[in-house]
Amino acid sequence: MSPFQALRDLATEAAIISSSAATLGWDQETGMPAKASPWRSRQLGWLAGREHQLRTSQRWQAALDQAEPDNDRELASLREMRRNFERAACLPTAFVERETELTSQAKHAWAEARSKDDFAAFAPYLEQIVALLREKADLWGFEHEPYDALLEDYERGWTAEGIAGLFEALAPELRETAARAVERSVSRSPVLPAGPYPIEAQQAFNREVAASMGFDFDQGRIDTTTHPFCTTLGPADVRLTTRYDLDDFTSSLFGVMHEAGHGLYEQGLWAADFGLPAGGACSYGIHESQSRLWENHVGRSRAFWEKWLPVAGRHFPQLSGVSLDDFLAYVWKAGFTPIRVEADEATYDLHILLRFDLERRLLRGELAVADVPAAWNDAFEASFGSRPPSDREGCLQDIHWSMGGIGYFPTYTLGNLGAAQLFAAACRHPEIGSGVEKADYAGLLKWLRENVHDAGATLPPADLIRRATGEEPSAAAHLAHLRERYTA
Amino acid sequence: MSPFQALRDLATEAAIISSSAATLGWDQETGMPAKASPWRSRQLGWLAGREHQLRTSQRWQAALDQAEPDNDRELASLREMRRNFERAACLPTAFVERETELTSQAKHAWAEARSKDDFAAFAPYLEQIVALLREKADLWGFEHEPYDALLEDYERGWTAEGIAGLFEALAPELRETAARAVERSVSRSPVLPAGPYPIEAQQAFNREVAASMGFDFDQGRIDTTTHPFCTTLGPADVRLTTRYDLDDFTSSLFGVMHEAGHGLYEQGLWAADFGLPAGGACSYGIHESQSRLWENHVGRSRAFWEKWLPVAGRHFPQLSGVSLDDFLAYVWKAGFTPIRVEADEATYDLHILLRFDLERRLLRGELAVADVPAAWNDAFEASFGSRPPSDREGCLQDIHWSMGGIGYFPTYTLGNLGAAQLFAAACRHPEIGSGVEKADYAGLLKWLRENVHDAGATLPPADLIRRATGEEPSAAAHLAHLRERYTA
Numbered sequence: 010m011s012p013f014q015a016l017r018d019l020a021t022e023a024a025i026i027s028s029s030a031a032t033l034g035w036d037q038e039t040g041m042p043a044k045a046s047p048w049r050s051r052q053l054g055w056l057a058g059r060e061h062q063l064r065t066s067q068r069w070q071a072a073l074d075q076a077e078p079d080n081d082r083e084l085a086s087l088r089e090m091r092r093n094f095e096r097a098a099c100l101p102t103a104f105v106e107r108e109t110e111l112t113s114q115a116k117h118a119w120a121e122a123r124s125k126d127d128f129a130a131f132a133p134y135l136e137q138i139v140a141l142l143r144e145k146a147d148l149w150g151f152e153h154e155p156y157d158a159l160l161e162d163y164e165r166g167w168t169a170e171g172i173a174g175l176f177e178a179l180a181p182e183l184r185e186t187a188a189r190a191v192e193r194s195v196s197r198s199p200v201l202p203a204g205p206y207p208i209e210a211q212q213a214f215n216r217e218v219a220a221s222m223g224f225d226f227d228q229g230r231i232d233t234t235t236h237p238f239c240t241t242l243g244p245a246d247v248r249l250t251t252r253y254d255l256d257d258f259t260s261s262l263f264g265v266m267h268e269a270g271h272g273l274y275e276q277g278l279w280a281a282d283f284g285l286p287a288g289g290a291c292s293y294g295i296h297e298s299q300s301r302l303w304e305n306h307v308g309r310s311r312a313f314w315e316k317w318l319p320v321a322g323r324h325f326p327q328l329s330g331v332s333l334d335d336f337l338a339y340v341w342k343a344g345f346t347p348i349r350v351e352a353d354e355a356t357y358d359l360h361i362l363l364r365f366d367l368e369r370r371l372l373r374g375e376l377a378v379a380d381v382p383a384a385w386n387d388a389f390e391a392s393f394g395s396r397p398p399s400d401r402e403g404c405l406q407d408i409h410w411s412m413g414g415i416g417y418f419p420t421y422t423l424g425n426l427g428a429a430q431l432f433a434a435a436c437r438h439p440e441i442g443s444g445v446e447k448a449d450y451a452g453l454l455k456w457l458r459e460n461v462h463d464a465g466a467t468l469p470p471a472d473l474i475r476r477a478t479g480e481e482p483s484a485a486a487h488l489a490h491l492r493e494r495y496t497a
Numbered sequence: 498m499s500p501f502q503a504l505r506d507l508a509t510e511a512a513i514i515s516s517s518a519a520t521l522g523w524d525q526e527t528g529m530p531a532k533a534s535p536w537r538s539r540q541l542g543w544l545a546g547r548e549h550q551l552r553t554s555q556r557w558q559a560a561l562d563q564a565e566p567d568n569d570r571e572l573a574s575l576r577e578m579r580r581n582f583e584r585a586a587c588l589p590t591a592f593v594e595r596e597t598e599l600t601s602q603a604k605h606a607w608a609e610a611r612s613k614d615d616f617a618a619f620a621p622y623l624e625q626i627v628a629l630l631r632e633k634a635d636l637w638g639f640e641h642e643p644y645d646a647l648l649e650d651y652e653r654g655w656t657a658e659g660i661a662g663l664f665e666a667l668a669p670e671l672r673e674t675a676a677r678a679v680e681r682s683v684s685r686s687p688v689l690p691a692g693p694y695p696i697e698a699q700q701a702f703n704r705e706v707a708a709s710m711g712f713d714f715d716q717g718r719i720d721t722t723t724h725p726f727c728t729t730l731g732p733a734d735v736r737l738t739t740r741y742d743l744d745d746f747t748s749s750l751f752g753v754m755h756e757a758g759h760g761l762y763e764q765g766l767w768a769a770d771f772g773l774p775a776g777g778a779c780s781y782g783i784h785e786s787q788s789r790l791w792e793n794h795v796g797r798s799r800a801f802w803e804k805w806l807p808v809a810g811r812h813f814p815q816l817s818g819v820s821l822d823d824f825l826a827y828v829w830k831a832g833f834t835p836i837r838v839e840a841d842e843a844t845y846d847l848h849i850l851l852r853f854d855l856e857r858r859l860l861r862g863e864l865a866v867a868d869v870p871a872a873w874n875d876a877f878e879a880s881f882g883s884r885p886p887s888d889r890e891g892c893l894q895d896i897h898w899s900m901g902g903i904g905y906f907p908t909y910t911l912g913n914l915g916a917a918q919l920f921a922a923a924c925r926h927p928e929i930g931s932g933v934e935k936a937d938y939a940g941l942l943k944w945l946r947e948n949v950h951d952a953g954a955t956l957p958p959a960d961l962i963r964r965a966t967g968e969e970p971s972a973a974a975h976l977a978h979l980r981e982r983y984t985a
Binding site: 021022025026028029032033035036040041042043044045047048049051052055056059225226227228229230242243244245246283 | 509510513514516517520521523524528529530531532533535536537539540543544547713714715716717718730731732733734771
């Protein structure tokens with residue numbers, strides 16, 4: 010056996026376990042009978058236990074110690090795996106168990122607090138979560154502030170200060186663009202012709218679009234769930250989901266284009282390295298850059314609808330009299346909603362900036378949990394011009410903090426910035442740019458394969474952006490895109 | 498920990514693993530993308546390995562040695578588990594690996610041989626399988642003949658001689674009834690009104706029928722596959738499948754009623770004993786008795802269609818002018834087909850008798866593999882009056898032998914006999930019989946729960962029949978049923 014093969018075999022075994030769990034998780038969301046839930050939790054618990062056991066085993070450590078990479082991909086995988094192993098080793102088992110227990114309780118407490126609009130009921134859990142995450146950051150160690158240590162799980166190589174700098178540069182123009190987008194949209198108050206848009210027709214249309222993007226249905230499928238997602242069940246098995254609104258076919262379509270963006274990334278990763286960092290995604294932000302690129306830069310573009318509006322008209326006869334301009338006004342409608350997941354492209358990042366600032370202050374000890382609702386509402390008012398009608402539509406709306414996911418939110422905006430930067434860089438190649446203008450995305454996908462997907466996690470996200478675009482990670486392309494689309 | 502709890506915990510863990518594999522297997526059949534197959538095999542292989550490792554572990558053996566049952570159910574579970582462990586211990590690992598390898602190759606060879614109608618290509622594999630199964634029987638040991646040892650896996654407590662006696666008593670009248678059923682059906686040549694019977698309407702109707710049987714959709718669902726099946730993914734998660742024929746809604750309906758019969762059995766087993774023999778099915782034959790009971794004794798009865806034909810007419814307008822008698826003539830149509838899985842109720846067992854006799858002679862060394870096609874065709878001609886047009890429609894039609902499943906076929910007919918005997922016994926209770934006459938099956942299901950399902954595998958199948966019916970297992974009820982339905 011080659012000095013790297015033992016590690017490769019262990020990584021494959023871990024991937025077998027985690028992808029089996031992913032299959033059970035997919036079934037849980039797509040159609041599992043209601044009462045099957047407790048047993049499914051036991052199955053998932055058992056699989057998670059086996060994976061954790063393997064990843065922290067002496068066999069794993071020995072394989073890491075003895076591995077001798079043959080090439081750069083193996084070298085990068087080894088580096089990442091050593092880093093992950095060392096980080097895992099920093100956390101005592103008792104700490105991990107405490108974290109699992111607390112977040113499991115906190116998720117339930119959050120769901121109940123949200124449904125009752127009762128922040129005080131969730132506050133004690135958030136207190137404990139913040140304390141635990143500060144402890145975790147101490148265990149991992151950091152140079153400047155605790156947030157940096159947590160960020161390593163989501164977007165390695167970034168620091169809170171780096172993100173803050175990026176966001177500060179983004180904020181003023183973002184606010185202005187958002188305000189102008191909303192103003193313009195409100196004045197036009199665009200509407201879609203009345204439904205129903207039958208689900209079967211939506212499914213046929215979505216499938217046609219996803220296939221045209223390059224999504225391989227021999228290695229994937231689309232199902233229906235309340236919350237759309239993309240999950241990978243194996244090196245040739247990527248599942249997307251969406252939800253259907255009978256009054257608005259664009260809801261399921263943009264859901265599919267977003268998830269298919271994630272799915273194209275997963276299908277572009279190297280199957281031969283499945284389970285190894287070289288065959289895995291680079292980061293949450295880079296993953297999100299792929300979904301946002303296809304959803305927003307492709308799916309909400311004029312060129313896309315020049316080609317696809319007539320096709321949509323064949324699936325949905327009520328679209329036959331709609332002009333491209335009127336339709337695009339609907340696709341580009343913007344408005345200030347308190348709810349992040351309902352936000353449009355022009356206002357979305359404002360929700361993220363708000364969250365990043367609050368959670369950074371929480372971790373620094375500059376903001377007390379009890380003061381979160383007021384701080385949230387003040388920040389929201391400063392950005393959106395009004396206060397959320399309730400905490401349910403304010404600081405209680407997201408599940409992330411209850412899961413211990415502080416540090417996750419910035420990856421949404423990093424994804425938006427990455428999408429714009431990568432798309433612009435790709436389109437600077439004349440043949441890709443002219444393809445995109447004709448809604449032909451073969452060249453774009455090839456470029457993404459070569460510049461993003463092939464690399465897997467062999468380099469940190471900022472390096473990947475640098476290598477692919479020749480630029481520092483920046484907000485410029487994203488702002489230019491929003492300006493052009495929403496204020497021109 | 499109580500002296501039985503350790504064993505219970507291990508059995509639960511084994512059930513967690515096997516039910517996770519069942520979930521992956523279900524997904525494989527219901528919608529997995531084509532190219533996902535190789536990875537899925539690796540996942541299933543890993544899970545099978547973990548289950549085998551656990552079931553043959555020293556922990557398992559120690560728990561068996563130290564268990565002290567608190568009650569009769571635990572005592573029965575312990576007895577069955579000790580028996581299974583001892584049987585497993587009889588087989589050297591090298592033997593098990595050889596068997597796995599051979600049957601895996603043989604399945605592929607069989608599929609290819611069948612598609613090319615080339616028995617000679619499959620013969621060498623069948624030779625090896627027969628030799629291997631004789632070796633296996635020797636390893637397990639037996640009193641009279643090798644078949645007995647294999648039968649213990651499918652229908653414990655039965656011997657080949659016992660089954661032969663039962664089948665011999667059945668054969669003459671079965672042949673006569675089948676001939677009269679076919680003659681009567683051919684003379685009437687019943688037809689169903691022309692399709693299409695839309696799939697959505699079939700699904701709605703099937704669901705209504707399955708729910709009226711008592712199938713709990715909060716603990717199960719129905720999906721679509723090429724070959725209908727029922728699989729259990731957890732103590733509250735039973736999945737049925739069926740297939741749709743646009744020209745004949747009864748095809749998917751009887752598929753659903755058959756699988757829901759299996760499903761009601763699974764839903765009736767004790768969730769608290771899930772993973773233990775007391776919470777598992779008694780045998781293949783008893784399982785089949787439940788599916789046949791609901792499919793044939795309920796679903797093909799006059800009383801059932803008195804209630805459900807008008808309902809079907811609301812789902813399928815083309816049925817509106819059809820009389821109950823004409824419809825029942827269609828439901829009871831009979832004919833001699835060479836293909837077992839297409840056979841009707843009146844002729845089905847003839848296919849099984851033929852297979853049982855041949856495979857028993859194969860194992861005894863009285864029939865050479867090379868002589869199987871001729872022996873098959875002779876036997877078929879003796880039963881059905883004509884020779885199969887090809888081996889593909891003869892001795893190559895079934896997958897069972899290629900999987901090493903000699904001893905499995907008799908359970909289909911044991912299921913038919915059990916269905917008739919149990920149904921007749923239940924209906925002797927006036928309130929159950931009168932319920933059945935009104936197509937109200939609550940009393941019937943309650944009786945099955947108490948007399949079949951609750952027992953799990955705490956007693957052997959023949960004992961279960963004796964206890965439930967007060968009679969020896971016999972063909973009398975089945976023959977009386979066929980006579981009444983097909984020759985009256």
